[in-house]
Structures are given as C-alpha cells and as structure tokens.
Amino acid sequence: MKEENARSSAIPHLAELAEFRYQLRTFLSFSEAASEACGIAAQQYQLMQVIAATPEGRPATISHLAERMILRHNSAVELVDRVEKAGMVRRRNDEQDLRRSLVELTPEGKKILQQLVTQHVQYLKTHGEEIARTLRTLQPASQTEKAKDLDGRR
Amino acid sequence: MKEENARSSAIPHLAELAEFRYQLRTFLSFSEAASEACGIAAQQYQLMQVIAATPEGRPATISHLAERMILRHNSAVELVDRVEKAGMVRRRNDEQDLRRSLVELTPEGKKILQQLVTQHVQYLKTHGEEIARTLRTLQPASQTEKAKDLDGRR
DNA sequence: CCGATTATATCGCCTCACGATATTTATAGC
DNA sequence: GCTATAAATATCGTGAGGCGATATAATCGG
Numbered sequence: 061m062k063e064e065n066a067r068s069s070a071i072p073h074l075a076e077l078a079e080f081r082y083q084l085r086t087f088l089s090f091s092e093a094a095s096e097a098c099g100i101a102a103q104q105y106q107l108m109q110v111i112a113a114t115p116e117g118r119p120a121t122i123s124h125l126a127e128r129m130i131l132r133h134n135s136a137v138e139l140v141d142r143v144e145k146a147g148m149v150r151r152r153n154d155e156q157d158l159r160r161s162l163v164e165l166t167p168e169g170k171k172i173l174q175q176l177v178t179q180h181v182q183y184l185k186t187h188g189e190e191i192a193r194t195l196r197t198l199q200p201a202s203q204t205e206k207a208k209d210l211d212g213r214r
Numbered sequence: 215m216k217e218e219n220a221r222s223s224a225i226p227h228l229a230e231l232a233e234f235r236y237q238l239r240t241f242l243s244f245s246e247a248a249s250e251a252c253g254i255a256a257q258q259y260q261l262m263q264v265i266a267a268t269p270e271g272r273p274a275t276i277s278h279l280a281e282r283m284i285l286r287h288n289s290a291v292e293l294v295d296r297v298e299k300a301g302m303v304r305r306r307n308d309e310q311d312l313r314r315s316l317v318e319l320t321p322e323g324k325k326i327l328q329q330l331v332t333q334h335v336q337y338l339k340t341h342g343e344e345i346a347r348t349l350r351t352l353q354p355a356s357q358t359e360k361a362k363d364l365d366g367r368r
Numbered sequence: 369c370c371g372a373t374t375a376t377a378t379c380g381c382c383t384c385a386c387g388a389t390a391t392t393t394a395t396a397g398c
Numbered sequence: 399g400c401t402a403t404a405a406a407t408a409t410c411g412t413g414a415g416g417c418g419a420t421a422t423a424a425t426c427g428g
Contacts, residue, residue, distance in 0.1 A: 071266065071328050073335045078267035080338070081260060084238065085284045103415080106235060112225065113232035122376060130239045135416050137377055142415090159375040159424045174225050181227045184234075184352045192346040198338045257384080276407060289385050291408055296384090313393045313406040 076197045083191045087183065094179050098172050103129075104143045108173045111149065111165055119154065120163045148172060230351045237345045241337065248333050252326050257283075258297045262327045265303065265319055273308065274317045302326060 092102040110128045114120045126136035140163055143149045148169035154160035165173065184191075246256040264282045268274045280290035294317055297303045302323035308314035319327065338345075 071331050074263070074331055075267055077331055077334055077338070078263050081263065082282060089284050101414085109228070109232050109235065113229055123374085128236060130243050132417060133376075134378080134418080138415075141377095157375080157425075161376070177225050177228055177231055180231055181352060184231070184349065185354055188349040188352050192349040195338065195342040195346040195349075198335060198342050200339055255383085277405090286386060287407070288387080288409080292384075295408095311394070311406080315407070 073198055076194060080191070080194045080198070083187070083194060087187065087191070090183055091180065094176060098176060100143070100146055100148065100172070103139060104146060104148065105173070105176050107139055107143055108148055108165060108169055109177065111163055112170075112173055119160070121154070121160045122163070125163060143169075227352055230348060234345070234348045234352070237341070237348060241341065241345070244337055245334065248330060252330060254297070254300055254302065254326070257293060258300060258302065259327070259330050261293055261297055262302055262319060262323055263331065265317055266324075266327055273314070275308070275314050276317070279317060297323075 088102070091105070095102045095105040098105070107125060107129060110125055111120050114124065114128075118124060122136050122140065123133060125140070126133045129136060129139070131139065140149065140151070140161075144151065147166060149163050149165055151161040151163055154162050242256070245259070249256045249259040252259070261279060261283060264279055265274050268278065268282075272278060276290050276294065277287060279294065280287045283290060283293070285293065294303065294305070294315075298305065301320060303317050303319055305315040305317055308316050
C-alpha cells in the first residue's frame with residue numbers, strides 16, 4: 061500500500077521525473093565547477109567539445125556549432141568570440157567559401173578539453189548508471205525497485 | 215579497425231560524452247519550449263515540480279527549494295517571487311517558525327504542472343531509452359553497438 | 369550579372385543568477 | 399530571562415549571456 065503525497069497525488073511519475081531533473085542539475089553543477097576551475101564557463105567547454113567531436117568531413121562552421129549547441133547563430137558567434145578571447149579556439153577562413161569561418165581548437169584548448177572530458181567521463185562512470193536507472197523507471201514497461209522506492213517513500 | 219577523428223584522437227569517450235550532452239540540450243530545449251507554451255519559464259516549472267515532489271514531512275521552505283534547485287538562497291527567493299507573480303504558487307507563514315515561508319502550489323499551478331509533467335514523461339518515454347543507452351556506453355564494462363557506432367563513424 | 373539566399377557579425381535589450389548586505393526570528397549559554 | 403550568535407528570508411546593484419533586429423559580405427540560380 062502506498063501513501064500518496066498530498067502535493068503529488070494524481071500526477072504519475074512525478075517523483076521519478078523530479079529525481080531525474082535533480083540528478084541533471086547536480087551533474088550540470090559539477091560541470092560548471094569543473095569548467096570554471098579550468099578558467100572557462102561551462103558553455104565554453106561545451107563548444108570546445110562540440111568542435112572536437114565534429115566528424116572529419118563536417119567543417120566546424122559557426123552554423124554547425126550553433127546547431128549542435130542549440131543556439132541562435134548570433135549567440136554562437138558571441139560564444140566563439142568569448143572562447144577565442146580565452147585562447148581556447150581560433151577562427152580560420154574557409155578557402156572554399158569565404159563567408160564561412162572554421163573554428164578549431166588551439167593546443168591549449170585541446171589540453172584543457174582533454175582534462176575536462178576525463179573528469180566528466182569519470183563523473184559519469186560513477187553516477188551515470190544511477191541516472192540511467194532513474195530514466196528506466198520512466199519507461200513504459202518499468203516497475204523496478206527504484207521506481208517503487210521513489211513512489212513509496214511518502 | 216576504427217578510424218580516428220584527427221580532432222578527437224587521444225580523447226577516450228569524447229564522442230559518447232558529446233552525444234550525451236547534445237541529447238541533454240535537446241531535452242532541455244524541449245522543456246523550455248513546453249514551459250513557455252504554458253506561459254512560464256523552464257526554471258519556474260522546475261520549481262513547481264520540486265514543490266510538488268517534496269515529501270510530506272519536509273516543509274517546502276525557501277532553503278529546501280534552493281537546495282533542490284541547486285541555487286543560492288537569494289536566487290531561490292527571486293525565483294519564488296517570479297512564480298508567485300505568475301500565480302502558480304503562494305507563500306504561507308510557517309506557524310512553528312516565523313522566519314520561514316512555506317511555498318505551495320495554487321490550483322492553477324497544479325493544473326499547469328500536471329500538463330507539463332505529462333508532456334515531459336511522454337518525451338522521456340520516447341527518448342529516455344536512447345539517453346540511457348548513451349550513458350551506458352560510458353560505463354566501465356561497456357562496448358555496446360552504440361558505442362562502437364559512435365567511435366567508428368569517423 | 370543581378371536578385372535571392374546563405375554565413376557571419378554587430379548592437380541594444382532583457383532575463384536571471386550572484387555577492388553583499390539587511391532584517392527578523394530562533395536558539396544557546398549564562 | 400537576556401544577550402550573543404546563528405538561521406531564514408528578503409533587497410539591491412552588478413554582470414554574464416542569449417536573443418531579435420539589423421548589417422555586411424559571399425555564393426548561387428536563372
């Protein structure tokens with residue numbers, strides 16, 4: 061028999077969803093702290109990561125970065141400005157299409173990125189499984205122990 | 215045999231981590247759009263969700279909300295101000311401790327929250343499994359098809 | 369070779385989180 | 399019970415960053 065929270069009664073999966081979002085905020089908070097310990101903002105790290113993860117064939121244009129960062133093009137321009145000022149990336153001119161700037165990591169940028177990726181992978185090796193488990197409790201055919209726990213503890 | 219991306223070479227798990235963050239951004243972007251379609255900001259929805267998910271015994275004080283939202287106390291105060299102005303929550307005085315305000319959802323707030331939770335649960339029923347799978351590729355003992363795909367396609 | 373489209377850049381605006389500080393209430397030590 | 403300290407909330411000025419509107423330059427289609 062499960063006691064319903066008066067506040068949450070009648071909203072299915074509220075506890076699991078709230079837990080997932082709390083886990084995300086905790087992860088993002090870690091990410092921000094790690095980035096700023098390296099002297100850059102969290103978004104700047106994300107931009108660098110997108111650049112490094114862009115497949116070989118795909119040029120790292122402002123438009124492409126904006127798309128992967130889910131930002132307006134002008135915001136991507138401004139973000140690149142800031143990361144460039146921090147010395148982590150530089151713009152090159154695309155010789156095929158002079159409208160484009162190609163953004164690439166500097167050696168310093170690669171070094172910092174490697175550190176940050178390592179730290180984040182480490183974090184997710186520790187906490188990723190728990191996040192995945194919370195996500196699974198929201199799947200159609202799921203009544204795991206975790207879900208029962210989140211539902212039952214009120 | 216896997217071809218290494220010149221940009222990503224020597225950074226293990228870069229592709230999987232970047233993919234995970236892109237999935238998160240996509241989800242958060244959906245969340246923002248859904249919230250604003252209901253006339254509130256994404257953070258305001260999160261606050262409401264935290265309030266609703268607060269266990270019965272635990273009073274929904276500003277301090278508690280700040281902790282779950284991962285915000286400074288003053289920022290939580292300001293967030294509650296905005297959500298109160300939007301008519302989604304109201305403050306009550308704690309009669310045991312007059313320093314505290316207890317924050318609770320209004321009927322309108324409950325209605326909107328229910329809609330948003332439903333939409334988000336629906337989203338995660340569709341996309342949650344994929345996110346969980348990406349997370350799993352970052353686990354210690356993981357060389358799934360997904361991981362091979364992300365590593366191999368460059 | 370010119371009108372339409374695409375890519376990037378610039379600028380002013382607005383939201384929101386923060387640090388510093390203030391105010392009120394509770395609590396502990398005497 | 400009275401005072402020093404701590405805790406909870408609130409206020410205010412500041413700054414970062416994303417966005418819409420607009421501008422400029424380069425490419426492309428007919």
